[in-house]
Amino acid sequence: MDENAKLSFDGKTIELPIITGTEGEKGLDISKLRKETGYITVDPGFSNTGSCTSAITYIDGEKGILRHRGIPIEQLAEKSTFVETAYLVIHDRLPLKEELEFYSKGFTKHSMIHEDMKTFFRGYPQNAHPMAILSAMVCSLSCYYPEFIKAEPTDDEIENIAIELMAKVRTIAAYTYKKSIGEPFVYPRADLRYVANFMHMMFSSPVKEYKIDPEIVKALETLFILHVDHEQNCSTSTVRLVGSSRANLFASVSSAICALWGPLHGGANQKVVEMLQRIHDDGGDVDKYIAKAKDKNSSFRLMGFGHRVYKNFDPRALLIKDQCKMVLDRLGIHDPLLDIAVKLQEKALKDDYFKERKLYPNVDFYSGIIYKAVGIPLAMFPVLFAIGRMPGWIAQWKEMIESPCARIGRPRQIYTGENKRDYIPMEKRS
């Protein structure tokens, strides 16, 4: 049994239950704080605040540990597939052969979107940002599959919605790309597995069948695995908060896509490559940009660096950096942006500013170089992050809905505005 913490102020003492996680993490349960003291806690950015207990992902930011349902990310990246890892995070165990086949067959069967939805794409300007389209189209799935928008779906219904979402998100992403280049949509194929089908829909056309390279598919599969879930990050917290009002999964995930789009979150992978290109075009002077990143008067930040939780290395960044070299070698590409990224990392990690603040490369620092090498356009980078994160969003939404203490999320605040004052009629205002 956990002991209690004692909190004393205003001449009174209250006891706060201590919660201990399976990895020894400690938390104070303050759910009775306001009722017993009238006080709330304030923690902008929630750096010190747990929104829930969860059994899906464990991160130790000091040791650079990331595990999904207890399995280290390094083992999943090396030995698993994206579909299998998706099953793991959603169902808390690795699938049996027939369960994995059920998922794979479901992704193939449900990979099409309703033909009427294709007309939406024509309404967007050619340079519309793909994340805007993805969010809108995912929410629009609730119009075409009304059977899935029940406030209290059964386990089977959640499973079916999950398969629909993971199956269709690739198709919507690929159609968004085709729209941006004025090419006809390419339908999914029944004989291709998850990632290969995505590459086919992205890069095949009526006059050219995309040649699937298993090594490149494996590299993309590894990237998707590395993005699957990451505990209560900004977009996942969004899924939980929106879902806590009993909004359906399509609507909750659509909100998460918008949160992920932000350049401080999943949008960083696009900003990293734009930053590297800017440094390259400016002569490759890495020192100049490290100095700008340290300059408090400059808004410039080293995109792809730093993390709220990882205060040592981000294990995903290490794995992606290895994939980078493999993909570029496989494609016979020498990308000067990779050289700049490696130089930036080397210099930053020796610099006191970054060392003192424990700023290391995060998942977004190298991923864009791989996406660029395989032909994914810059604006689509956050979309690939969303495809990878889809199983995690679903798993976290499911865990929240099934939690016995699932209440609508409604944080409090400390008011700092005007005290009571009367209405002033127009003629008396100055």
Ligand code: SDX
């Ligand atoms: C993702 O949460 C997750 O798990 C997210 C994610 C996931 O899988 O879901 O891992 C995916 O979003 C990765 C992060 C991608 N974003 C970026 O790469 C954008 C660049 N990074 C920063 O904006 C920042 O590091 C954040 C947003 C990632 C973290 O922000 P914090 O935790 O609020 O840290 P902070 O802004 O308070 O910074 C602390 C200090 C500050 O300096 P001081 O005021 O103490 O002097 O570090 C500095 C910051 O100025 N700092 C940086 C920096 N990041 C932090 N300085 C220069 N360059 C940077 N990149």
